[in-house]
Amino acid sequence: MISKQLANQIVEQTMLRLHRNINVVHTNGRILASGDRLRVESIHGGARIVVETEKVLIITEENNHLFKNAKPGINLPIFFQNELVGVIGITGNPDDIAEWAPLVQLTTEMMVHQALIASQSELKRKMRETIFEDLMNQQPLQKVKERLSKIGFFHAPPFYAITLDVDATLMAYQSFVEHMEDFFIHESVIFGRYQLNEHFILVSGMDVKAIIDKLTLLLTQVRKYFTVRIGIGQPVQTLEKAAHSYETAKNAIEYGDKTKTINFFEEVEVFSLLKKSDSPEALLFTNRTLKDLNNKLIHTLVVYFLNNQQLANCSEELGIHRHTLTYRLNQIHELTGYNPTIFQDAIILQIAIWLKNKEK
Template sequence: MKILEHIAQDIIEKTSEIIKYPISITDNEGIIIGSTDKSRIGIFHQPSLEVIKKNVIVDCKSEIEKRILPGVSAPLKFNNNVIGVLGIVGEPREVENYVQLVKNQVEMMCQEAFRKEMVELKEKMVEMFVHQIIHYTENEDDRNGQILQSAKLLEFDLHTNRVCLLIDIKNFSETLSAKKTTDDLFGSFPLQYFQREVLSFLQLIFQENKDDFISFLSLERFIVIKSLPYPRSFTVLIESLNEKLQKINNFLESKYRLTACIAAGDVSSSLSGITESYHNAVKAMNIGMRFDPETHIHLYNERETLFRLLPKELTSNYQNKLLKLIAPLIQQDNYEILASTFIGFCKYNMNLSEASRNMYIHRNTIIYRLEKISEITSLQTSSFEHCMLLYTAIQCYEELKAEPAI
């Protein structure tokens, strides 16, 4: 068994220090794979085959030529199968009291090593599966067949309602760079340990049943594909996000002086729907961090987020038509003042008194600027339909300005 081979020498070194007797471990073919005397590793140990065959504890006699030392050998079992043999070197009457104790300890360590290996294997499968889902497209038959196979293997129910959550570590790259130059301990700290610790903590916070999948997308972004098995599951989840985020931030702040934010997509129950939920969570995170960076929870289905997304969702042809409407306004030297005044006027429900009070601008100044906009664009700021077009056109232009140059 490979697990025993991987941990045999480590077990030997830790155990022999305690009981003060030389120890050896052979595999199920009688080859020594761990020994207090490392020169014996790789030697065939004949008595081990007898122990394996009979599945009993055997006393060994000293045979110098065959390099067999006196002692007691006991079978090591895993899932009721003999996987190797433990040998304690010494006078059989003296060491037999230790055999069962050490045997139990070795078998427990094998079980723990196997459990850990299975957990890591599943996490790698989940990681691969999550990446398959977020890049899912309906017209790729080969890849989609692999996704369905992975879903079956992981017992991922495609018909359960789910929502994608993103957890982003805020300013992680900047903080990491700063710490590496000022903190020697942090500079040498392996990043995979950080990722493992955060992932384990998120599993404690979000993992409520086997249908909840949690993985990482990068060092600073984690994903939760949360199952919603009951009618109110989504509502309950959203209501609990503040508390969950507080726990996450307490953990991050105490250990790494970092904080996080959360974005949630919409609810879906199919592969394409989960993919869409992920992309919508990304949109919600981007919009939220740009327009409301002080807020730490961003929901895609909130009206403000949907409104912010509107310019991005329009076709390029439609965007161009909107931009033509305000082209004369964009050319004005005081465009920024006129545009911000109009946006504020819309934000405060097209109510002059409310806009004036909250924007600290005289009512007559707002009226003058709105009339100026109407004169330049031929769009009437007293008309809801015209205001809607004008607002969307300005948002399109601002989005265009914000895009990085290629």
């Protein structure tokens, strides 16, 4: 139905252009808004007939007495999605306004459509975000399931929680959530805004390849307006574990490669175990382990580990001779006490590098 606020907007905008008195009437016959404020809240007898018949009613000087609290003019039904939602009345000589009355009706229906669609979208948006928040807080699943069908989410495993870190300084005229509403209009997903710059997607019944394809297409469309980094959490088989999937998705963002747009939790799972990387103990360990290494030697270690300790591949990527690489590795051994070619020592050096990168 038409709200009082919307009715006032219709009256204001229409009268501004027509210079005629306009009444917007509720389906119960009560005038919601009017250029003649004394008529607001009164019952319009002519509008009641329009509601009953769903047809245009013309009131003249001759038949005016038949309709309570009515004046000469034309009263037209207002529809939204084939349902009568109100009546708009134009005061004046019917002969003078008959030609453009249908245009007023059409314009009003367009305004009502836009406002009610926006209202429905906002309602669905809040419902999605409430459902997601309940899942994160591990509310009883039966309570959540009752609302899932209302938003078109048909829950089937596996479930993937995804978090999107959106640069708020690059927001365009259309919000990121509004864009996702258009993008996922035919998909069984829950999406919305969860934190200040944090947006979520909960995917049902899709495999990893399909998810990546979908997200890649989304990024292609929004790249012009938004800077986005995506974290994909571990798949779970029940909605009760959606909170775990989302937690791992956030870890994928936090600990993932900052140069990559999409990060999987599996890629950072080991490093995510080191959440206390900013603790005094972690800082002491990092400084003690790497303090005598210059940037060249640290970079050598990074490339060495990225190449799975393969001397040939590492020396080629660094652009140095294999003997030079061996010399540098020996230097690292001498300076730190840990031999990067030995598995147990390599683990310690790798963790120290991870922690050092986490400080940045």
